[in-house]
Amino acid sequence: MIPLIATTLLLATSALSLGNHGGARKSLSFGPKHPTAKLNVPSEQVHAASFGLEKRAHCGHDYDPKELAASFVQSLHGGGEFRIREDSYTDARTGVSHIYVRQIVNGAEVMDGDINVNIRDGQVISYGDSFYRGDTPTYAMDPSSLFEPTHDQAHHCEALSSHLTSFLATPSGQVPFNPDHPTEEDAELLAMLHSHNCPSSPLDDGEPELLVDPSVSALNFMMLAAPDAEVSAALKANYGAHLELLTVIPTESLISTSPAVEIHNVPHTTGSVKAQLAYVQTPHPEEENMTVLNLVWHLTVPMEDNAYEAFMSATRANRLISVVDWVSDAYVPIPKPGKEKNPVYNVWAWGVNDPSEGNRSLVSGYDKTASPAGWHAMPSSASPYSADKKPKVPEDDEDPIMNFTTTWGNNVFAHENLDGRNEWEFNQRPDAGSEMIFDYNYLPAKNFTGTNPREYLNLSITQLFYTANMIHDIYYRYGFDEKSGNFQQFNFGKGGKGNDAVICNAQDGSGYNNANFMTPPDGQNGKMRMYVWNTAKPWRDGDLEAGIVIHEYSHGLSTRLTGGPANSGCLGWGEAGGMGEGWGDFYATTIRSTSTYQDYAMGSWAANRPQGIRNFIYSLNMTVNPSTYKTLDEPGYWGVHAIGEVWAQILWIVENRLIKVHGFNDNLFPPEALPNGTIPEGDFYRPATYTKKGKRLPLIPKHGNTLAFQLVMDGMKLQPCRPSFFDARDAIIQADEILTGGENKCELWKGFSERGLGPDAMLKGGTPWGGGVRTDDYTLPEGICDVDDTPENGPEE
């Protein structure tokens, strides 16, 4: 067994966690680059009136935002077909409508043909556009015309191999490559080599076929996704026998007219695989900014440790074009209803990152605005044990509010999972009885060999339940609500899809030294798995480090907010996937920080390692944390965690600039709503301002840290699917424009520029899996700052 050292201890959505025996949860996420998908801010006004739309009151808007989005998309793409997605919504706080548009070609969805149109006051204020722009292929009638090679195969293989080689050569304490225990990056690279039919592929590199049978696609995908090489080899050895066992049943799709099937008996799945013909784009081999369409089988593959959304070429049986890992789970189960009483928890209270930072205390209370039914109640119909009934707003006793005395509630189901199983419904939860006092002993090992976290299991579950609920509440208050896709069983009739509280596994036995979060689309439960850290001496329990829980939950936040609640495929890989990691570190660090500035490490308590689990600790000091945009070019910055730490570092700089200007608030929670629903300003918001008609404008957080918290979240809603660093930066700057009229433009740009993300920062030659050559820019856009245009402390050239 190879020694596991700290640089491989990565918090992950799509990562390998390091398994019981040093083995790994394999996870694949990669796909092509989308040259046209950037955040565009129209230079001229794009108003509904310019499309001849009629003014008509529509849910508080003068114009119907969906109608405007449709006209706008038509103006961009002529007569092309598209549909407005159901998960489009108008943000209650900012009044910005986020309309998601999906391209359709030949009746099939272009799965990465997305436009997010952001609309305010009858105007398109920004949009991202990754629609396919070339000629419509003739599919179905003549599939043979689809054989044009979409990748330069030799180039791909060469580039992939050299990435692998350079990665393996990385010094900096990486675990040496071991094919039996590949690291996350190794596994992904190897899988890509396989999927592009490169020489090391275990699969036969056959001739292009007409239309690949979907069961062949499913089985070939499973050979790539199989938990380990042995399983994969066994599949290959018995390929014919496996194939014979598969049954394919045609199904109907509500949204697309293209053929869809369900495939049963696919090995290593936990349910049927869904397959539908669709398109996915890959870069055009010659023309810059153009793509070609690939006919694919869009597979949804449920597995024990993964839930994949995969796109297998429907014309080349072995080619996996892109894949994202998110997991969904079925449920069945049985919580115990009890009497309602204000619950109390003996925990490390909000803001205490871990046991080294403070002692436990008895706390109670939840945010009534975010969790109107508290943390332990929901209508009977919304509780999974009666999941066959649809949730509804309770009107009478037919659907009573159930009060639970365990760590079971509307936002979070928390329980032990020592055995590392997929099932969770009947796992043990502490029961506080009618007194509702969750008070359990903490019995940490006193010596180096201690391996005892399970001796305080009830405390761990309580802490996880508490922290996850607090995160639900605080994110809610900054705008991660029902409509934008938050995680709740019951949505109180406020829009979005329910039935998706976060399933939280404490001390999950499926791994060590890690944690992960799986985010399926809105309406399906998120799942957080927290692990014990056995590299720490004595062993430590990740459940007790709030930063890790916040990091994980934030995957759910960023995935649901980027590209719309129903699209879980927007932060799969590359810079987008990296930022998916970075936002979690940013919020974890922001939540623990105090009015006295300090540098912070991630995961430092759980790993028992002062430097934590990232390359650098988060710091304003260039010597302590030298990360800039260009750092992403360096060896070792291929994986999403390293990319994420650069993004989190940049946001940390930006936030601290806002703190310098606007000061610091010790309390990140906005005041609760008054009985009439109005949120009072308190000492949290600036005095409210009103339109001429007397309508209250969105409240602006008064302090730098709360403002940064808000702008970063608002930015996620504005940015397009698969955003780059540039898109996410521009979205935050537009969020400020929307909230404050752009008063922080100068400070924001100074922050981004300080770490190389100025207006002329560039990326040349990026590949689908990352890479490329970046140029830092430490300048500021012209005329953006009144006084002084030179950043204060960018590095010397």
Ligand SMILES: *[C@@H]1O[C@H](CO)[C@@H](O)[C@H](O)[C@H]1NC(C)=O
């Ligand atoms: C491709 O797009 C980039 C960025 O939008 C632009 O700078 C470049 O000129 C475009 N290239 C072509 C050939 O259109």
Ligand SMILES: *[C@@H]1O[C@H](CO)[C@@H](O)[C@H](O)[C@H]1NC(C)=O
């Ligand atoms: C916890 O409480 C003990 C006893 O009151 C005190 O000595 C210790 O410093 C506290 N620990 C922290 C991390 O605050």
Ligand SMILES: *[C@@H]1O[C@H](CO)[C@@H](O)[C@H](O)[C@H]1NC(C)=O
């Ligand atoms: C749960 O508590 C609520 C309010 O606290 C109460 O109205 C309701 O009747 C309780 N439900 C049950 C099943 O006791």
Ligand SMILES: *[C@@H]1O[C@H](CO)[C@@H](O)[C@H](O)[C@H]1NC(C)=O
């Ligand atoms: C944990 O809680 C459960 C349910 O309340 C209880 O049965 C069990 O004895 C508790 N375990 C410990 C070690 O206190």
Ligand SMILES: *[C@@H]1O[C@H](CO)[C@@H](O)[C@H](O)[C@H]1NC(C)=O
């Ligand atoms: C270390 O602590 C554990 C309990 O946490 C105990 O079982 C074990 O005997 C201790 N070992 C030594 C050498 O004291």
Ligand SMILES: *[C@@H]1O[C@H](CO)[C@@H](O)[C@H](O)[C@H]1NC(C)=O
């Ligand atoms: C930055 O960190 C370095 C290394 O710890 C230290 O020597 C230097 O004084 C720090 N600079 C500032 C401005 O704090």
Ligand SMILES: *[C@@H]1O[C@H](CO)[C@@H](O)[C@H](O)[C@H]1NC(C)=O
């Ligand atoms: C809500 O109540 C507060 C305090 O009583 C009052 O100042 C405010 O005007 C009310 N708002 C509305 C919209 O009625």
